[in-house]
Amino acid sequence: MDIFSDLIMGLSIAITPINLVYLLLGAAIGMIVGVIPGFGPSAGLAILLPMTFGMDPIGAIMLLAAIYYGAMYGGTITSILLNTPGESATVASTFDGFPLAKNGRAGPALVMQAVASFVGGTVGVILITLLAPMFAQVSRSFGPPEYFLLALMGMLTLIVMIGENWRLGIISALIGFALGTVGVDLETGQGRYTFGSAELIGGIYFIPIAIGLFGLGELFYAFYQGLHRFGTGGIVNYENEDRFWPTRMDWISTRMTMARNSVLGFVVGVIPGAGATIASLMAYSTERSLSKTPENFGKGEMAGLVAPETANNAASSGAMIPLLTLGIPGSASTAVLLAAFLLWGLRPGPLFMEQNPELAWGLIASMYLGNMALLTISIFAIPLFVQIIKVPYRILGPTVIVVCALGTFSVNASFIELYIMFAAGIVGFFMRLYGFSAAALVLALVLGPLAEEALRQTLTISRGSFMIFVERPASVWIILVTLMLVVMLPLLNRIGKKAQMVKKLDAG
Numbered sequence: 001m002d003i004f005s006d007l008i009m010g011l012s013i014a015i016t017p018i019n020l021v022y023l024l025l026g027a028a029i030g031m032i033v034g035v036i037p038g039f040g041p042s043a044g045l046a047i048l049l050p051m052t053f054g055m056d057p058i059g060a061i062m063l064l065a066a067i068y069y070g071a072m073y074g075g076t077i078t079s080i081l082l083n084t085p086g087e088s089a090t091v092a093s094t095f096d097g098f099p100l101a102k103n104g105r106a107g108p109a110l111v112m113q114a115v116a117s118f119v120g121g122t123v124g125v126i127l128i129t130l131l132a133p134m135f136a137q138v139s140r141s142f143g144p145p146e147y148f149l150l151a152l153m154g155m156l157t158l159i160v161m162i163g164e165n166w167r168l169g170i171i172s173a174l175i176g177f178a179l180g181t182v183g184v185d186l187e188t189g190q191g192r193y194t195f196g197s198a199e200l201i202g203g204i205y206f207i208p209i210a211i212g213l214f215g216l217g218e219l220f221y222a223f224y225q226g227l228h229r230f231g232t233g234g235i236v237n238y239e240n241e242d243r244f245w246p247t248r249m250d251w252i253s254t255r256m257t258m259a260r261n262s263v264l265g266f267v268v269g270v271i272p273g274a275g276a277t278i279a280s281l282m283a284y285s286t287e288r289s290l291s292k293t294p295e296n297f298g299k300g301e302m303a304g305l306v307a308p309e310t311a312n313n314a315a316s317s318g319a320m321i322p323l324l325t326l327g328i329p330g331s332a333s334t335a336v337l338l339a340a341f342l343l344w345g346l347r348p349g350p351l352f353m354e355q356n357p358e359l360a361w362g363l364i365a366s367m368y369l370g371n372m373a374l375l376t377i378s379i380f381a382i383p384l385f386v387q388i389i390k391v392p393y394r395i396l397g398p399t400v401i402v403v404c405a406l407g408t409f410s411v412n413a414s415f416i417e418l419y420i421m422f423a424a425g426i427v428g429f430f431m432r433l434y435g436f437s438a439a440a441l442v443l444a445l446v447l448g449p450l451a452e453e454a455l456r457q458t459l460t461i462s463r464g465s466f467m468i469f470v471e472r473p474a475s476v477w478i479i480l481v482t483l484m485l486v487v488m489l490p491l492l493n494r495i496g497k498k499a500q501m502v503k504k505l506d507a508g
Helices: 002-014 017-035 041-052 057-081 093-102 106-141 144-161 163-180 206-224 248-253 255-270 275-290 302-318 320-326 332-343 357-380 382-389 393-412 415-434 438-462 473-507
Strands: none
Touching (some): 002 017, 002 106, 002 357, 017 057, 017 357, 041 057, 041 206, 057 106, 057 302, 057 332, 093 106, 144 438, 144 473, 163 438, 248 255, 255 275, 275 302, 302 320, 320 332, 357 382
């Protein structure tokens, strides 16, 4: 009963007028961020994070969380209408989403993706409500050794998921760790890599790096591809459609698809480093293998759209569990959310839900309301988002640059941070161009200082002995789980790649 009383308390906080405004605003912004090709929740959160300074922490976290899961809804609109995923988690939605649109069923496809996203997101939040307190209870016995191993797990699993470019992933992570060492050593008081600059004594701030890598880096890459020379046109013509709403058979044939992929997506989302992208690809591959008509996949099969949409939204909810209960972000987006918590002096972890029940349960309750709001927006604001898709990059690009610069400068009024942001943007472009992982760099930048602090505390406790990691039962379990994930995740990655290969072969 405690769970339900806590949830009711959270709902009472979430439905206050100001928090409802923040929630609806975040949901709308998230969908717009998802609609813009090449952007995604990471870029949107990084760019808009400075705008939340001065807000109440509960309202700000609700706003940012709504942007996070709202982008999952919006990213599919371009997948269906343009065959261009708004972000990596909606790649699998292009496999059958765009063929459905070409077959004159863009309307039913857009409605079904909204419903599938709602079901996946809502089931994910229900599971968060039931499981998050249990995770928090288990993790209360954790100390510095366990926190160091958890940070290591988050980095290792992400690097493994990069697949054949794991070497580039390691290099990206090492760059992030190196940036995290800049500033004053808290143990000795010595300055590290500050080069005599007083503004670097506090270290390299997370915000300019994140805005540069995700915001400017993606924008520069879009310029490199030539998107600034023309609009994004190519919208499917609705005049050829027979009907806007899905048929009765669409609902009946996808009932079980939504049910099983909600659970699948959530489980994959809880695993640090896996995330919504691999969940959506796994869901598509699994659904195709279970179908009685697998030959229809890739040609406009509704289940082929519903499966990845349900899974990626459930995964985005699942990723909140390790963030809230362990303080470990499993993706670049949740790393930005972790940075937001830290900016307000909040430290997610085993005691977070007990020490900050209003914020934790207010956030969880807001996700129920956010998914209902997003379902409504997704269905009834489709014409508006179609117009946003038509905005050319030559107009969108300069606007994003100005917003990035203003957002960065508004935090600390620091010109050095502006220079760092633009430098990170250039670095982000080349990382995108040559296959490096901006997500690994950001995760290392966030987790690096936390891991360093935990490791130093651990070695102080053990008087320099590393045997402490195998003498504590909780540490041994984390090591075993990490090894299991390092072995299993490449297999999951192959399943996702197999789904993409099958789609290409079918198309050929």
